[in-house]
Amino acid sequence: MSARRKLHIGMSLAPTWLSGDAWRRPDSNIEGLFSSDFYLDIARRSEAAHLDFVFCPDTLFLRTEVLEKGPGFSSLDPTMLLASIARETSRVGLLTTISTTFLPPYVVARQLQSLHWLSNGRAGWNIVTALAGHENFGLSAMPSAEERYERAAEFTEVVRLLWQSYPEEALMMDRANGRFADAALVRPIDHSGSHLKVKGPLNLPTYARAPIPLIQAGASPEGRNFAASVADAVFASTPDREAAIDLRRDLRRRAEGHGRSPDAINLMPGLSLYLAESRAEAFELFAETHTRADKARAFATIREMTGLDLSDWPLECKVTTAELPPPPEHPRSRTHADLLRRLIERDSPTVEELLWRPEVIGSAHWQVIGTIDDAFEAIRDWVEAGAIDGFIAVPGGSVSSLRLVFEALVPRLAEAGLFRTSYSGTTFADHLGE
Structure with missing residues (x-):
């Protein structure tokens, strides 16, 4: 990374510090989970630390089978929540x-452009195709990855055309002559494609002072190609440095293939952080958080992703490449399946080690369990290796872990010249352009 470009850092508003048994801690504030104040505090701390953005992930379904032990995918609507934070x-x-x-x-x-106006140019769109939830929208099954990304490309183009259909320059606000807008500048898009038919124009003018950054989450071949064509940044599961290096190189190459600068796309993996004053405390925090982890579900995940049934294997037994059957044809997530197979081929972990891996128990995020020094050194190592352009902080285990990110880790990165010490602009696009 050149001296000119610093890390981009976002903070997840998904309360991962409440996952597992962490919500049972006295300081978890779990009672505020469905209150905007709960998230506003994090957003204000993020702004005080000069982070690029706060991020609301989302699902459009509820896993009731895990609801007994924690909030699972219970959540406020992300766009409405961020609108409350904008003010x-x-x-x-x-x-x-x-x-x-x-x-x-x-x-x-319309939702995104509304958030952009309400926040004075600070809205961003994390474009997802979803992995589940089809039953809630009248679909008998999830479309294939190819179909989802084909629709996503068309969908994104339609949204961008709608934003252009009512340009801000059409607004005249001419009281003297009674002209609110120049209607000749407002045009329908008349889109008719393979998946969508939309006339337009949008009934809201574009906030023209800053574009809305587009972010894409996914690392499948279809996801990579789509991201390389439109995205300003990519979130991806990269549990090891080499996976991140490979993905970043591939995204930059694909961006060039779409006629874009390779620097136009930023790789920002999720970084799961279990932080404490000592490594022993951090590992204790991680263990306490996952003390009631559902092993049966973990074994089911491994079986679905790799085809391996390890439920009756001794915990100390190593899982090697020789045991791997051919990859399943239709895993729930090909990205996670590939990462899990990659881990087994590279490290030959024991069954017990496999059960604790982020590829199995979480979203396959890059993970640091340790001190601020450990997290700082890991980030610096990945930066120097050319593995990342930034990251999404996903603190886990406790509120104290969350606050250590704001109060110690981010200032340490800024002192080392890896992150900004103040904002130079006022919009989301400004921050990503630094």
């Missing part, structure tokens, strides 16, 4: 998640 902040970017598989593009274009 109480002034600089930090507001990144919402909206699926292209289930919702109509006209509604999405």
